[in-house]
Amino acid sequence: MHAKFEIFAAVAPGLELALRDEALERGFRKAKAAPGGVRFRGTWADVWRANLELRGASKVLARIGQFRVTHLAQLDKLARDFDWTRVMRPDVPVRVEVTCKRSKIYHEGAAAERIERALAEELGAPIDPDAQVVVKARIEDDTCTLSVDTSGELLHKRGHKVAVGKAPMRENMAALFLRQCGFDGQEPVLDPMCGSGTFVIEAAEMAMGLQAGRSRGFAFEQLATFDSNAFDALKSPAEPADLAWNFYGSDRNAGAIEMSAANADRASVGAVTHFRHCGTSEAERPQGPSGLVIVNPPYGGRIGDKKALYALYDALGRTLKQRFKGWRVGIITNEASLAKATGLRFKPTSAPVAHGGIKVTLYQTDAIT
CATH class of the missing domain: 3.40.50.150 (Vaccinia Virus protein VP39)
Structure with a gap:
């Protein structure tokens, strides 16, 4: 729970520097702007706090693993060998999204099937196309980076706005x-x-x-890493x-x-x-x-x-x-x-x-x- 890993807070392109400044202001040390978001290192408590406090982020992704892979059979084996139990729960439905870029593995659907099969057969998690918990695999330059979407619904959905007008600003x-x-x-x-x-x-x-995020729930509440008491301690009373x-x-x-x-x-x-x-x-x-x-x-x-x-x-x-x-x-x-x-x-x-x-x-x- 106290080990640090990379956290990526996503934002609309063009707003990365503004989100970086907010992240630094909120105490996420060494936050750096990257295309489409901001990167920083932290613990699971930092993931929870980023979802709760970062007003500018649209999603918060937790990087949970990375390995080299050049063909689908290798991806199948490495996905099965991966220790999903560190992060995922076998009783929580999950779905997988894959993007491929400049890699020998180029068929995103086939790659997603291999990872889904590993989650279903090794972890025992149900695969559901509508699941709130999402594993994102980015295969770029023959390197597969695994992340979990810890937010669920986009973070602009604060949880207290019901009525919206035409073409609203997020x-x-x-x-x-x-x-x-x-x-x-x-x-x-x-x-x-x-x-x-x-x-x-x-x-x-x-x-x-x-x-x-004080009025809403998050996907990270359905992960094996979640501690409800520790999360409640991060909430500030209004x-x-x-x-x-x-x-x-x-x-x-x-x-x-x-x-x-x-x-x-x-x-x-x-x-x-x-x-x-x-x-x-x-x-x-x-x-x-x-x-x-x-x-x-x-x-x-x-x-x-x-x-x-x-x-x-x-x-x-x-x-x-x-x-x-x-x-x-x-x-x-x-x-x-x-x-x-x-x-x-x-x-x-x-x-x-x-x-x-x-x-x-x-x-x-x-x-x-």
């Missing part, structure tokens, strides 16, 4: 975009197109110090926050406002979040200190005709320039021309991020003057 991406905007919980946040409230709720949870600022959302869709308020209540942040039914041009600056406006507007190729959206972005920009002096702005969109239509002065952008099959970019401003 919670883990929202958390990292907030981080990229410099948000550390010490200022108000407003989203004038809040949809189901993702940015507002995520910002409130961050400010209150709530653990991201305590009432006494913040000097609040978090705000508005939307022209009355149903979205109802969704947002209900989601905020389920997330235990209803006391510090406020939602208002109004159009973008009616958004008002809250009383109190300046903060961050962050918004994921409609954009072409997702939920709207791009040509019809320029007026919306123009109205958003005019409202922000007139009423939100001193506030910083973050806008996520897939078209530089739409961002430009706001008339805001943006800082240099970082790498685009895959979101629902579309590449989006975060456009940020300094404080509006």
Whole structure:
């Protein structure tokens, strides 16, 4: 239980550095960005804590073994010789996913069958295509790396949001975009197109110090390595926050406002979040200190005709320039021309991020003057 091994926290490409910074901040020492995620070494307790605390991760994988392999018969033998009992339970269903790259073994389905057979016949575990516990085998350059998906459902599913709107921003991406905007919980946040409230709720949870996975279960609870008492000791009780600022959302869709308020209540942040039914041009600056406006507007190729959206972005920009002096702005969109239509002065952008099959970019401003 105390031996260290490699842990991989996955994230949408383009957000690796932001997740690395969060991992280092959360005490995962020597975390390094890698394509599609962040690597660090740790124990099973670190796996549990990564799932519980890393707001930006989409999955947490535990590397459980590695061996050289060049043909299917060899894979069959090595998979049977592998000590699955160190990690897996014979009474828990499992499924296997294989990817092959630059290797003599290239048939992913055949490779998965060999590993599934080893799990079924040597461990005794049932093979189920819908199993929550997943063994992932990556065969690259004739080296097979075995990992277990310790998360189960994607980690953006926090466990307390029931209602979502059209084309929602995933919670883990929202958390990292907030981080990229410099948000550390010490200022108000407003989203004038809040949809189901993702940015507002995520910002409130961050400010209150709530653990991201506090309301959900994980696949690692079905592994042989799980210790429920040790895991319970990692959980922080939710305590009432006494913040000097609040978090705000508005939307022209009355149903979205109802969704947002209900989601905020389920997330235990209803006391510090406020939602208002109004159009973008009616958004008002809250009383109190300046903060961050962050918004994921409609954009072409997702939920709207791009040509019809320029007026919306123009109205958003005019409202922000007139009423939100001193506030910083973050806008996520897939078209530089739409961002430009706001008339805001943006800082240099970082790498685009895959979101629902579309590449989006975060456009940020300094404080509006």
